[in-house]
Amino acid sequence: MLFETRIYNLRNIDTGIGMIIDCHGHYTTAPPELGHYREQQKAELESDPDHAAIKGVIDISDDQICESLEGAQLKLQRERGTDMTIFSPRASWMGHHIGNESTSKYWTEHCNELIYRITQLYPENFIGVAQLPQSPDAGLETSIAELERCVSEFGFVGCNLSPDPSGGYWTSPPLGDRYWYPMYEKMVELDVPAMIHVSAACNPAFHTTGSHYLGADTTAFMQLMTSDITRDFPTIKFVIPHGGGAVPYHWGRFRGLADMMGRPPLDELLMDNVYFDTCVYHQAGIDLLLDVIPLKNILFASEMVGAVRGVDPETGHYFDDTRRYIDNNKILSDENRQAIFEHNTRRVYSRLGVD
Ligand SMILES: [Zn+2]
Numbered sequence: 105m106l107f108e109t110r111i112y113n114l115r116n117i118d119t120g121i122g123m124i125i126d127c128h129g130h131y132t133t134a135p136p137e138l139g140h141y142r143e144q145q146k147a148e149l150e151s152d153p154d155h156a157a158i159k160g161v162i163d164i165s166d167d168q169i170c171e172s173l174e175g176a177q178l179k180l181q182r183e184r185g186t187d188m189t190i191f192s193p194r195a196s197w198m199g200h201h202i203g204n205e206s207t208s209k210y211w212t213e214h215c216n217e218l219i220y221r222i223t224q225l226y227p228e229n230f231i232g233v234a235q236l237p238q239s240p241d242a243g244l245e246t247s248i249a250e251l252e253r254c255v256s257e258f259g260f261v262g263c264n265l266s267p268d269p270s271g272g273y274w275t276s277p278p279l280g281d282r283y284w285y286p287m288y289e290k291m292v293e294l295d296v297p298a299m300i301h302v303s304a305a306c307n308p309a310f311h312t313t314g315s316h317y318l319g320a321d322t323t324a325f326m327q328l329m330t331s332d333i334t335r336d337f338p339t340i341k342f343v344i345p346h347g348g349g350a351v352p353y354h355w356g357r358f359r360g361l362a363d364m365m366g367r368p369p370l371d372e373l374l375m376d377n378v379y380f381d382t383c384v385y386h387q388a389g390i391d392l393l394l395d396v397i398p399l400k401n402i403l404f405a406s407e408m409v410g411a412v413r414g415v416d417p418e419t420g421h422y423f424d425d426t427r428r429y430i431d432n433n434k435i436l437s438d439e440n441r442q443a444i445f446e447h448n449t450r451r452v453y454s455r456l457g458v459d
Contacts, residue, residue, distance in 0.1 A: 124427065124445040126181075127453065128299065128345055128381050128405030129189035129230075131219060133176045135168040138218065142197065145211060149203045157206040162214050169221060176409050181229060184427050186406075190453060191219055192233035192264050196312055198303035200238040200269035209246050212237035216250065220258040231456065232260035233299065238269040240276065244283070248290045255294045261455040262343075263291070265298035267324050272307030272316055279324060280331020288337050297341035297379070297452050300324040313411035321349025325378070329362060329370070334377045341377055341452050343403060347384035352396045371398070379452050381405035382426050382444065385412055387419075390429035399440055403449045404430060 141162045148155045177189060193215035200208055212235050219232045234254035236247040254260040265287065268274050277283045279300075291298055302320040303312075310316035321344050333340060344351070351358060362370055379401050384390050393402065406426040416423050430436070430444060450456050 122442050122446045123188060124186040124404065125449045125456070126186050126189040126406050126408070127343065127403045127449050128383055128407045129177060129191045130194045130407065130410060131172075131191060131215075131222065132194045132409050133172045134194065134218060135164050135172055137162050137164050137168075138214070141214065142199075142211065145203060145207055149207065154204060155207075157203070157210045159210040159213065162218075164218065166221070166225060169218070169225060173222065173226070178226070178229060180408050184406075184408075184425055186427060188228065189230055189408075190233055190261065190449075191222060191230040192299075193219055193235040195264065195301050196304040198235050198238075198264070198266065199271070200266055200303055201240055201271035201306055203239075205237070205239045205242045205246060208237040208239045209250075212250060216254050216258065216260075219260075220254075223259065232258055234258075234260050234263040236263055236265060238266055240270045244287045248287055251287075251290055251296070252294065255296055255455070259455075260296075261453045262296045263298050264301040266302050266320075267300055267327065268302050268320060270306075271303060272305035272310045274323075278331070279327040280333055285336070288333065288340055292337050292340055295339075295454050297343055299343040299345055299381075301345055317346055317411070318349045321346050322351055323349075325349065325351045325358070325374075328374060328378060329358065329367065330365065334374060338376075341379065343379045343381060343452065345381050345383055345405070345407070347382060347389060347393050348380035348397070352380065352393045355396045375401055379403050379448070381407075382430060383407045383410075383424075384426070384429070385423040386416070387429050387432060390426070391433055391435075394433055394435065399443060400448060400451075402444050403452060404445045 145157060215235050223230050223232050232254065234251055237250050238247050251263050267279055268276060270276065302316055305312045305316040325344055325348060328342065359370055362373065367373055375398055380393065380397055381403050382390060383405050384393055406424050408424045410424060412423045414423060415421065421428055430441060
């Protein structure tokens with residue numbers, strides 16, 4: 105059965121002028137049964153790294169799912185006055201480097217099915233984005249099939265694509281390599297964006313959510329910049345999370361490198377295809393992002409209950425309460441603010457429907 109595209113056009117309770125869509129959230133609070141399943145997978149791999157996984161069952165009730173969200177993501181949506189989160193499995197647990205293709209396939213299917221159940225329990229609050237069962241040294245066929253399943257059967261609106269399924273060793277070809285093109289073809293066919301998102305680092309040189317995530321964001325942008333992807337797929341869409349890593353701060357360097365390499369200006373080369381989210385956890389960082397990156401390329405996101413969960417002692421507010429930084433920016437007009445909160449996101453995640 106094909107999932108019917110729903111048009112979400114609710115009004116935000118606080119602003120009354122439109123929705124606030126958080127385009128980057130993960131199910132970081134899943135019941136422990138999910139982790140137990142993963143530990144079981146790892147135990148099986150210990151005795152045989154080629155162990156052919158079977159899918160099996162994870163017994164999690166609807167009540168457990170509700171309980172895991174009510175005190176966390178749903179509570180924060182209410183407190184912060186945001187409406188909907190584009191929601192995917194926990195990124196640091198994707199662990200594409202663990203085991204083999206069958207390990208990743210069944211793990212990913214379970215993780216995505218949990219997200220689907222959440223979107224059924226709370227259709228106004230969450231819409232799904234797929235984890236992909238990538239595996240180092242493997243092709244992308246399984247990932248393409250899973251993306252298709254999640255979009256057509258579960259109504260998901262995007263995917264998280266890791267440029268480094270090795271977990272910090274960067275053994276895959278760069279994003280411009282033909283290796284990735286079958287995935288891009290499927291993304292374009294389904295009209296879904298990919299958020300470029302790595303998982304946990306198993307290379308001790310990297311801290312997962314510090315250096316590995318931000319390094320990958322920056323690396324992905326450079327790979328896109330030196331590739332022909334946007335020429336070969338003019339309608340493809342990528343979201344680079346965490347504010348684009350180091351990219352906005354070093355915008356002059358990237359523009360200068362494009363110039364030196366004889367590439368078209370970045371606005372022309374990438375900015376109809378590449379978007380940055382607002383998972384930047386301080387006011388000055390958000391202000392810089394808004395100053396440097398074209399408005400149409402910025403999507404509201406918080407990644408709440410994610411990498412940085414504490415309260416900033418300098419402000420007394422949660423670091424990841426990013427709506428506050430957008431609200432407090434002194435330059436944005438109401439109209440521009442709403443573009444970031446909603447309209448840009450609807451354009452990129454076009455399966456959400458345009459209001
Ligand atoms: Zn994330």
